[in-house]
Every structure is written in C-alpha cells, then in structure tokens.
Amino acid sequence: MTGRTWRKVRNGLLFTLPWTVGLLGFIVYPVVASVYHSFCDYSVLRPAVWIGLGNYVDLLQDEVFWIALWNTVVFAVVALPLGIVTAIGLALLLNTKVRGVVVYRTIFFIPSLVPMVTLAMLWMWIFNGRYGILNYVLNGVMRWLHLPWEAPGWLLDPHWAKPALILMGLWGCGHAVVIFLAGLQDIPETLYEAAEIDGANRWQKTWHVTLPMLSPVIYFNLIMGIIGTFQVFAVPYIMTGGGPGRATLFYTMAIFQFAFEDLRMGYASAMAVILFLIIVGLTWLATRVSRGHVHYGGL
C-alpha cells in the first residue's frame, strides 16, 4: 500500500516536474533575486554589494521616481475609468439586439488585433502636429467655425502628451467592449422579466439589474487595468520615449531606464519591488471596497 502511494507521489511529481523547475528558474528565482538585488548596489559589471535600505532611501528622494509614479497614477485614475465607462456604454448599446452587432463588434475589436508596436507608430502619424491627420481635421473644423484656437502639438507638447496617450487608449478599448458584451449576454433574461413585472423602466433595469450583475466583470477589469497600467511600456517608449521633459515617463519605463540605460540594476530592482507592494496593496484595497458592491450571484 505504501509502495503504491509512493508511486503515485513519484508519478505526480514527475509529470509536474517541467513546470515546477521552469517556474523555479524563471519566476521564483528572479523574484527572490530581485528582492535581494534591491538591497544591493549592483551594476552587472561589478559584483553586488549589500547596502541595506540604501536604494529605497535614495528612491524616495529621487524626483524621477515620483514623476513616474505620478504619471502612472494619473493615467490609472483618468484613462482607466474613462475606458471602462466607454466600453460599458458601447457594450450596452451593442446588447440591444440591434442589427449588425457582429459587424460593430468586429470593428471595435480590430485595434486589439494589430501589433502594439504598429499601433504606436500609427498614432505617431496621427498625432503629428504639422502633418498628422488629427490636426488636419481639427484645424479644418476650427477654421470652419472661425475659432481662434490652433490644435496642440500633442506628443511634443508637455501638457498634451498625456491626454494624447489617454485618447489613444480610449480608441483601443474595443477589447474591453468584447469582454463586457460577453458579460452582458451571461445575465439571465429572467431577471429582466422579474424587474418588468415589478414595473421597472429601462433605466431602472440598467441601474438595478445590469450593472450589479456586471459588477464582477467590471471589478476584474479594473484590477487588471491597474496592474496593466503600472506595466505600460511599449507604447509610450516608442511614441515619446518618456518625453517631452518627463511628461510621459511611466513606472516601467523608469525601471527600464535605471536598469538598462544607467545599469543600476539594484536601484531598478528596488523600484520593481515597490511596484509589487503597490499592486498587492491596491488589490487588497479593491477587494475590501468591492465587498458589498460586487455581486457574484449570477456567475
């Protein structure tokens, strides 16, 4: 009997071995090393030297760190809710059994199919202050309406670079539309029938049935969105390189610059560890807040 149990354990471990080892090598070890390096002065060229909390103390006094954090938080606070609200709105419209839903859904989905790098390049052309199509249209409209303003230089203007990226993010929210639409279609019809019998109008049905039933999906999207925002890299790196000034320097870009441009691996690791703590904290907070607001009844 014990022999059989032993064989079971051995086979079980054997079959899961590739992942156990792989994760050990490419997740567990890097995490541990990251935490260790965050307490070291480490430049790759020379061996790591333990400096205790030095990196953390320096980081908290580093302007670049705070700017990157601030930019990321602004993006998360403005762009994320804006994107979610827009996506829910579009999903609600598409869920009205209107004709051609599949066509609209496909159109909204197309931006998620194009490689991110391509999108970034593409939007650089759109935002180009002098030759871009956005300003071509905007300036045309302003001239037509005899307005005295001129369209901004977008990515080259420190005040307009962030709004430009937010606008671009909004344009690509079709991915979320698809997710919300699937969530809406999972809501049982019986709930709406019951609400109708109670005399609910369309608005009341949306507010008291649809949104509560959709809340787990909204919640999930919010959390993933926050985590994603802190890891945004490709699009701002390609489009602005963090500039103008440091107007679009996001958290992960700052880590990248510290690690691979300044070769301050320990410093960058400390920043990554802080990011992890922020994410854990935010997720914990969101879980607490969501109690009583998120309804898992329908799923």
Add this chain to the structure above:
Amino acid sequence: MRRPGKHWWLHLFLLMVAVPTLMPFVFVLNNSFRTSSEMLHGYFGVPRAARAALSCAWRALRGSPGPSFVITDAKQTLALSHTHALRYHLRLLLRNYRDAWTSVRPYLRNTLWVVCAVATGVLILGTATAFVLSRFPFPGRTVVFYYFLSTMMFPGVLTLVPSFLLIKRLGLLNSYSALIVPMVAGGQVFAIFVFKSFFDGLSQDLFDAAKIDGAGLFSLYWHLLLPLSRPVIAVVLIINILGTWNNFLWPFIVNTDPRYHIVASGLYVMSASESASNPGMLFAAYVITSIPLLLLFACATRAFMQGMTSGAFKA
C-alpha cells in the same frame, strides 16, 4: 416584432464610433501605396499610381487608340501600349510592398518560429501537467497546484532584471532560445489553469469507460483528453500567439542582434531608421505584419472571443 429602421439613432451613434475606429487603418492602407515624394503633397485621395493604373486599364478595356505615356523616376517619358503601361503602374503601386516584404520577411519568419515553438511547448507541457493535476490525486497535489497559482501574482516587471541576467549568464542573449525558453518554462501558468478547469469539468465516467476498455495512461491522454479539449486548446493557442506577437520589452532587451528580431522589435528598429526616408514602405510593412493576426481572427473568431474573455469569467 422588430421594425426595420427603428434603431436608426443607435446605428448613427455606433457609426460615429466605428468610423473613427477604422479611420487610422484606412489612412495607413491608403498611404502604403504612395511614394514618399507624393506624400509631401498630402495624405488624402486615391494614390497616384492607383489612379494611373485605373486609367490605363480603362483605356485598354475600351481599346482606345494611341500609346499611354509613362514618366519614369528618371524623368524620361516612355510611350507604352496600354497593357504595358498598366503593368508598369501596378509594379509602381506595389513597390512599397515589395520593399517592405524583403525587410519584414525575416521578422515574420522568426516570429512564426518562436510562436510555433512556444505554443508546442506550452500545449504539451500544459495539457500533461493539467491532466495529472486534474485527474490523478496524489499526496501533495494541492501544494504543487498552489505553488503554480502563487507564481501568477508576480508582475512581469519584478522578474525582468534577474531574468535578463539569467539569460545572459546562460549565454542565451541573441538567440531564439532567449524568447522561447522563458515563455515555455515560466510565462504561461495561465494555460495550466485554463486546461485544469476544463479537465475538471469533464465527466469521470468517460475516463472510467476508457479504462475498462483497456486504455492506458497515454491512450487516455492522446485518444480521449486531447480530442475532447480541442476548443480549449484553441483558446490557449490564441492567447499564446497574441502574447508573443505583442511582447515588445523582452525581445527588445534580450535580442539586440537584428537577425533575431521578431515582428514587434523589428518594426520598431525599422521605423526608427526608415521613417523619415520612406513612410510608404513603413506603412506597407505595418499592413503586411497585421495580416497574419487578422487572418487568424477571421478563421477562429469564436476561439478568439473566448480567449479574450476567458480571464474575466470562471477561469
């Protein structure tokens, strides 16, 4: 009853969103047919080569008398027959695409190779591991499962620097392995969960029946489990392909040698060097590199939609 035209205001609104969504793509597609000198005059309207080709085709069809005149790059004027002129203009029209194709072909090949290798590895290891975790209880199974689960909570940025150093120490910088090994070994825990939750939902009776018929472990896996899980395999495949296709930071730091660029990093390097001199060719490159995913989407829309939404529900 649904009356036609009842939702006209809804369509109007949706179109107001849909048109700007498509606009940038129309812009790129249209301008991918322009020469750079033509683009100095503007981005709108039908590209010159297309107009010229159309007019030649029209004259050839009508059988108009006289030659078509063609002005070459060297400012020479040639008198050609309509069909020859048409061929000339079509060549001109597709020139950007020919140039772009020679540049992006190696990137596409590399991407395809990496995608295939990662997908194969993840599918084989993922299904086998999830099969064991789901169907063969052994002491310590929960521990293994939660160990896998816990690795999902670490953001990629936290592991970025040490992973890079690890790859460097293993001597794998500038190789395909630098892209494939970490993805297969550690980057795809998600796949295990999608597989495991699907396998958990399968009826045990099926497995018992197959065992009574004398199926061994491998038989169960190969002849029963894999055919049953075709839809979920498609979903994992799609998530994988999208991930590899869009991954920019990792390939960008581990593979600086242009020979190993995948589409994402290759396009970036190409754009940085090429954007001023020949935007039309860049646009053509964007179009070419977007086609594979669009095709895949057209062929596997259902799996795509499930892949997109699977994270949000029940997974």
